[in-house]
Amino acid sequence: MTRISARYLGKRLVVSYLTLLVIMSLLFVLIRSMPGSFIGSMITPELDQDDIMRLRETWGLNEPLWRQYVDFMINYQTGQFxxxxxxxxxxxxxxxxxxxRTMILFGGAFIAQFIVGPLVGMYLGWWRGTRxxxxxxxxxxxxxxxxxxxxxxxFIWLFNYELGWFPSTYMFTKxxxxxxxxxxxxxxxxxxxxLPLFSIAVVSWVGAMLVMRPxxxxxxxxxxxxxxxxxGLSERTVMIKHAARNALIPVATQAIVGVAFLLDGSVIIENVFSWPGLGQVIVSSVLSRDYPVSQAAFFMLAVLIILLRLLTDIAYTYLDPRIKFGGDS
Structure with a gap:
């Protein structure tokens, strides 16, 4: 018997879809509230007023704001960016x-995070209260x-400038x-x-540890x-095979959401290290008023986070047989 009802799953799907619509609406408003326009960089002194009007018409900026909003909501839900x-x-x-490129960087950081974090949390939970x-x-x-x-x-100062062990920019040697x-x-x-991988992992593993420890x-x-x-089993056997195995349930579900928030952090890390990934594209597109790229990048991050939140609810029901969502009781 399944531990999640079709009715509950349907409600969660509706809530997730409505959440996405709200996020898309906020995204549309926030992007267009920025000063200036992305066609500003295309306007040169050689263009007359008719050329500028044709340029605005090409990019749909001469349409009323409500029409731009409707087109945005329809196009982005059908993958037309x-x-x-x-x-x-x-x-x-x-x-x-x-x-x-973003997945390579943050996939490695995710693996490191959810190996080190649960291991440290396992030992700290077992030794809780000790010095x-x-x-x-x-x-x-x-x-x-x-x-x-x-x-x-x-890390850049120590391992690049001082020791010269690792490069601090780009993905390849230019x-x-x-x-x-x-x-x-x-x-x-x-x-x-x-360097970028360890910069993420050295901080992010603590989140997994804080879940595993209690x-x-x-x-x-x-x-x-x-x-x-x-x-008479050894302490190591009891700790790993019996205690830690059951304690991993909340960590496993938290890891699903952790993927989304690791990608969300790509905006900072990729720009510090000039890593040519999605985070760097987000920053450059916002600065250049490139509405289509910035909207699409934020939209995909929003979809990912919402989907992973939905998967977290479903994962709970299969990882822990005591949980049953959407039942009669």
């Missing part, structure tokens, strides 16, 4: 070309309070004086990705943990 006036190509091409727990927990909170961009600058081979490309990308502490008082200890 239009053409970028800055990149001179379809918006989809701009996003698809940059998105894999070791308090010292590590306090240090972790201090790290968690540091802005990601400050950590990034610190104007390289060596022959490109498959292995040299992989090594070069790994060198460039090290969950681990709660399960240590369960009967099945005492039973495993009474059987």
């Amino acid at each position: 239009g053409r970028s006036p800055t990149y001179k190509e379809p918006v989809w091409d701009v996003i698809i070309r940059r998105l894999p 070791k727990d308090k010292s590590i927990f306090t240090t972790s909170l201090a790290i968690y309070s540091m802005p990601a961009f400050w950590i990034s600058w610190l 104007f390289a004086n060596f022959e490109w081979t498959t292995m040299s490309i992989i090594v070069d990308v790994l060198k460039h990705i090290t 969950a681990m502490n709660n399960v240590t008082s369960e009967d099945y943990v005492f039973l495993a200890q009474a059987k």
Whole structure:
């Protein structure tokens, strides 16, 4: 028997869709509330008033605001993002070309975050109240309070300027004086990705630890943990196979939402390290008043976060058999 009813799932789908409509409306208003217009960069002294009017008509800016809003809501829900006036190509091409680079960077950070965080949280939850727990927990909170961009600058200063171990900009070495081979490309990308990846992971793992630590502490008082200890099993076996296995349920569901917020943080990290991903496109498109690109990038992030929130509810029902959403009781 399924643990989530069709009625509950239908309600969640409706709420998610309405949330997306609200976000799209806010996005439309906020983007167009910015001073200036993206066609300002296209207007040159050689253009007369008729040319400017034709230019506005080409980009739909001569339409009433309500008509622009309706077109925006319809087009974006059907995946028609239009053409970028800055990149001179379809918006989809701009996003698809940059998105894999963002996924490479933040996929690696996500893996590091949800390996280190739960492991540290497991031990801290098991040792809760001890001096070791308090010292590590306090240090972790201090790290968690540091802005990601400050950590990034610190890493750049130490590992690039002072030690010269890792490059701090771009995804590849520009104007390289060596022959490109498959292995040299992989090594070069790994060198460039090290600093931005660790800048994200050194802070983000604490979030997973903060979820795992209390969950681990709660399960240590369960009967099945005492039973495993009474059987004479080693402390390591009891901690990992019996306690941690059940404590991972809230961490697993939190990880789904963590993907979205890691991508959301790409705006800062990618610009600090000049990483050619979606975050850098968002900043450049906003500064150049490139409405189609900036709207499409924010729209895709919104869709991702809403979908992952929906998947979190569904994941709870399968990870924990005690939960049943949408039942009669």
